[in-house]
Structures are given as C-alpha cells and as structure tokens.
Amino acid sequence: MTDPAVIHCDQFLAHPPAVVWRALTDPQWHARWWAAGDVRPVVGHRFALDMGPWGSQPCEVIAVEPQRMIRYSFAEGSLDTTITWRLEPEGDGTRLLLEHAGFDLDSPMGKKAFDGMGGGWLGVLRGIGPALTSLTA
Numbered sequence: 499m500t501d502p503a504v505i506h507c508d509q510f511l512a513h514p515p516a517v518v519w520r521a522l523t524d525p526q527w528h529a530r531w532w533a534a535g536d537v538r539p540v541v542g543h544r545f546a547l548d549m550g551p552w553g554s555q556p557c558e559v560i561a562v563e564p565q566r567m568i569r570y571s572f573a574e575g576s577l578d579t580t581i582t583w584r585l586e587p588e589g590d591g592t593r594l595l596l597e598h599a600g601f602d603l604d605s606p607m608g609k610k611a612f613d614g615m616g617g618g619w620l621g622v623l624r625g626i627g628p629a630l631t632s633l634t635a
Contacts, residue, residue, distance in 0.1 A: 503599065
C-alpha cells in the first residue's frame with residue numbers, strides 16, 4: 499500500500515549520475531534548477547533553501563550515499579517533511595527519483611502543501627534537464 503502523505507516523482511535525464519549528483523549537491527548548480535541554498539552532501543549539514551514567496555526553509559542532511567542518494571529534512575518547524583533524491587543509472591543517462599514524505603494531512607497547512615507540491619514537483623523535475631544541458635554545454 500502506498501502512503502497517501504508521500505509524493506513520488508521521477509524524471510529521466512540524459513546525463514550521467516555524476517552530473518545529476520552535482521546538480522543536487524553543488525549550491526551554484528542547485529540554484530539554477532530549483533532553489534538557492536548551501537546544500538552539501540554531508541550528514542548533519544544544516545542549510546536553508548530560498549523558496550521565494552514561501553520564504554527561507556531550514557533543512558538538514560540526514561543521509562548520503564555519494565552519487566546514489568541524498569535525504570534531508572525540509573521546512574523544519576513548519577512542514578517538517580523529508581526529501582529524498584535517488585539516482586539510478588539508466589542507459590546513457592540517469593533516472594532521478596524524488597520522494598517527499600511526512601506531510602501531516604490532518605493540518606490545513608500540511609494538506610495545502612501536499613496538494614500544491616504534488617503538481618509543483620513535476621514542474622521542478624521538468625526543469626532540471628534543460629538546466630543540466632546549459633550547465634554542461
């Protein structure tokens with residue numbers, strides 16, 4: 499059974515895992531496709547993502563498998579969710595899988611965030627490929 503409070507998305511990217519990993523863990527690259535912030539692949543590293551109109555969201559890296567997975571808490575103190583990015587080699591590219599978990603669907607804010615991010619993540623993932631192409635050109 500799938501947990502209804504979890505968003506799952508994936509995107510094939512025509513780039514090797516090392517390039518996709520850099521997009522997830524290099525602050526300059528990360529800002530080009532999603533949000534500015536000092537993300538680093540180091541367990542315990544605390545950083546904030548600039549989410550524009552939704553403000554600065556505090557995060558902490560909680561698990562890392564280099565070039566395979568990074569997981570961090572997201573919006574500590576408000577949403578208190580977890581984002582996990584997984585990279586799977588696929589042909590000449592990478593399948594990027596996203597899991598955004600921990601939404602409290604009993605709270606109005608949690609429900610609104612879950613509903614909004616369900617579609618919002620699809621747009622974010624569609625934007626990473628063109629950003630990677632421009633960064634590696």
